[in-house]
Amino acid sequence: MTMEVYNGHMVKGYDVSKYDKPSVAVDILLFTIEDGELKLLLVKRNEEPFKNCWALPGGFIKMNESLESAAARELEEETGVKNIYMEQLFSFGEPKRDPRTRVISITYMALATKTDWALKASGDADQTQFFATSELPKLAFDHLKIYKYGLERLRSKLGYTNISFGLLPDHFTLTEMQNVYEVILDKKLDKRNFRKKILSMNLLVPLGKKSYGGAHRPAELYRFKKKEILYTD
Amino acid sequence: MTMEVYNGHMVKGYDVSKYDKPSVAVDILLFTIEDGELKLLLVKRNEEPFKNCWALPGGFIKMNESLESAAARELEEETGVKNIYMEQLFSFGEPKRDPRTRVISITYMALATKTDWALKASGDADQTQFFATSELPKLAFDHLKIYKYGLERLRSKLGYTNISFGLLPDHFTLTEMQNVYEVILDKKLDKRNFRKKILSMNLLVPLGKKSYGGAHRPAELYRFKKKEILYTD
DNA sequence: TGAATAGTGTCTTTCAGACAATATGCC
DNA sequence: GGCATATTGTCTGAAAGACACTATTCA
Numbered sequence: 001m002t003m004e005v006y007n008g009h010m011v012k013g014y015d016v017s018k019y020d021k022p023s024v025a026v027d028i029l030l031f032t033i034e035d036g037e038l039k040l041l042l043v044k045r046n047e048e049p050f051k052n053c054w055a056l057p058g059g060f061i062k063m064n065e066s067l068e069s070a071a072a073r074e075l076e077e078e079t080g081v082k083n084i085y086m087e088q089l090f091s092f093g094e095p096k097r098d099p100r101t102r103v104i105s106i107t108y109m110a111l112a113t114k115t116d117w118a119l120k121a122s123g124d125a126d127q128t129q130f131f132a133t134s135e136l137p138k139l140a141f142d143h144l145k146i147y148k149y150g151l152e153r154l155r156s157k158l159g160y161t162n163i164s165f166g167l168l169p170d171h172f173t174l175t176e177m178q179n180v181y182e183v184i185l186d187k188k189l190d191k192r193n194f195r196k197k198i199l200s201m202n203l204l205v206p207l208g209k210k211s212y213g214g215a216h217r218p219a220e221l222y223r224f225k226k227k228e229i230l231y232t233d
Numbered sequence: 234m235t236m237e238v239y240n241g242h243m244v245k246g247y248d249v250s251k252y253d254k255p256s257v258a259v260d261i262l263l264f265t266i267e268d269g270e271l272k273l274l275l276v277k278r279n280e281e282p283f284k285n286c287w288a289l290p291g292g293f294i295k296m297n298e299s300l301e302s303a304a305a306r307e308l309e310e311e312t313g314v315k316n317i318y319m320e321q322l323f324s325f326g327e328p329k330r331d332p333r334t335r336v337i338s339i340t341y342m343a344l345a346t347k348t349d350w351a352l353k354a355s356g357d358a359d360q361t362q363f364f365a366t367s368e369l370p371k372l373a374f375d376h377l378k379i380y381k382y383g384l385e386r387l388r389s390k391l392g393y394t395n396i397s398f399g400l401l402p403d404h405f406t407l408t409e410m411q412n413v414y415e416v417i418l419d420k421k422l423d424k425r426n427f428r429k430k431i432l433s434m435n436l437l438v439p440l441g442k443k444s445y446g447g448a449h450r451p452a453e454l455y456r457f458k459k460k461e462i463l464y465t466d
Numbered sequence: 467t468g469a470a471t472a473g474t475g476t477c478t479t480t481c482a483g484a485c486a487a488t489a490t491g492c493c
Numbered sequence: 494g495g496c497a498t499a500t501t502g503t504c505t506g507a508a509a510g511a512c513a514c515t516a517t518t519c520a
Contacts, residue, residue, distance in 0.1 A: 022294060060252065061326070063253050065328065066326055088323065088324065091321065091339050093300035104339075106326070174472085175472075195474085200508085214470070214518080215469065215518065215520055217472045217518050218471090220473090407500090423483070423485080425500085425501070426482070429482095429502095447498075448491070448493055449496075449499075451498090451499080452499055453500090
């Protein structure tokens with residue numbers, strides 16, 4: 001049973017405070033690339049339901065923050081990572097998606113590089129971990145569905161935006177960039193066609209510096225012109 | 234001040250019922266095509282704020298319905314229209330987007346044809362009306378932003394999906410279909426190129442019947458193979 | 467000089483876009 | 494026959510995809 005005392009507002013002729021409200025959470029897909037694999041950040045739940053199960057980082061929205069701020073705050077609280085690329089994905093709201101109570105989840109996708117990554121002190125490594133997407137554990141709630149949705153979005157945006165800036169360091173070689181594409185798309189790309197396409201998009205600036213680091217020809221280094229999402233059309 | 238008595242659930246170590254929750258609403262962009270124009274359904278508000286201002290149809294989510302069901306229900310309640318194509322657009326949640334209280338709006342885009350349209354008895358024509366998108370009145374809240382977002386989505390999906398099935402009758406001519414594209418994209422298309430492209434997408438079935446109706450050559454009638462969203466890729 | 471990775475060009479096919487003449491039915 | 498709309502094909506340029514050899518550095 002529900003009873004509330006609240007300085008309600010009249011909305012459409014009735015006091016909204018008289019009705020139950022769902023809880024609203026944000027959940028975040030944080031992708032990164034490490035060891036030549038696409039990885040997803042998960043946190044281990046220490047409460048029921050799904051106790052000891054891995055889940056997406058996230059939490060409840062506060063009354064005075066925007067959705068995007070809530071996602072950024074939750075991510076920072078759980079990982080120490082901030083100021084990274086983030087975009088809203090989709091809102092999931094099946095009544096029974098959370099067995100406890102009605103929770104609507106507004107999901108975000110975030111992208112981080114190793115240099116963004118500052119979990120170090122802030123997180124407990126047993127509780128917060130990257131998993132290769134090829135070897136994800138069972139996920140709590142409908143988080144597997146959210147992951148699949150986000151992966152599709154990421155794959156598709158690779159094709160017509162500069163979104164990979166979120167996964168690459170400031171300076172990188174075209175081979176490194178191609179590796180990012182190959183890992184996300186899970187297929188090999190032709191080197192000549194890849195370079196032709198990327199360079200024709202006109203998103204990169206060559207630095208005129210070379211990456212030395214092996215018994216082989218050094219590679220030209222590039223950076224993104226803009227580290228904000230751009231669409232090619 | 235807020236006081237609540239509630240059979241709260243423990244979530245992440247605290248009782249969510251102890252915290253204020255935002256209200257969650259759905260708002261719907263219902264597009265249709267009439268008189269060669271793209272039109273949007275609006276309802277006139279009869280309460281503050283924005284009293285007498287036009288707004289998107291919508292309302293608060295109930296505890297036991299999914300987001301999609303809530304959008305369908307609200308739309309049917311306000312217009313009598315049901316069983317039409319609908320997709321989730323985006324969630325808007327700036328803390329001050331509603332001056333009364335915190336309201337997060339999960340928005341949907343719906344498409345209707347004249348035959349879907351049954352406002353007749355159910356609605357008050359003074360209160361619920363289609364407006365040509367070229368002549369929209371001032372909209373309440375951030376509804377103009379929502380409209381712009383939805384229009385962009387619709388325009389872009391015309392290019393790589395069969396989404397126009399939502400705006401066309403069961404049987405139609407290629408010229409009628411081209412008109413739908415032209416109205417939404419707000420530009421003229423070349424008739425030969427349009428037909429070449431549409432037919433190559435392989436989404437239509439010719440009916441072998443002709444549309445007679447004027448002092449001129451009759452046109453072949455087509456129907457969509459599937460009246461569900463399909464992507465070309 | 468051998469190992470390892472960087473860098474580059476051509477051909478073919480496909481798709482988008484510009485463009486105009488013939489076909490059919492009704493009056 | 495005249496009017497109104499339906500239907501159809503070619504050319505061109507751009508982009509995608511297949512494909513293999515040369516260049517540079519270091520050990």
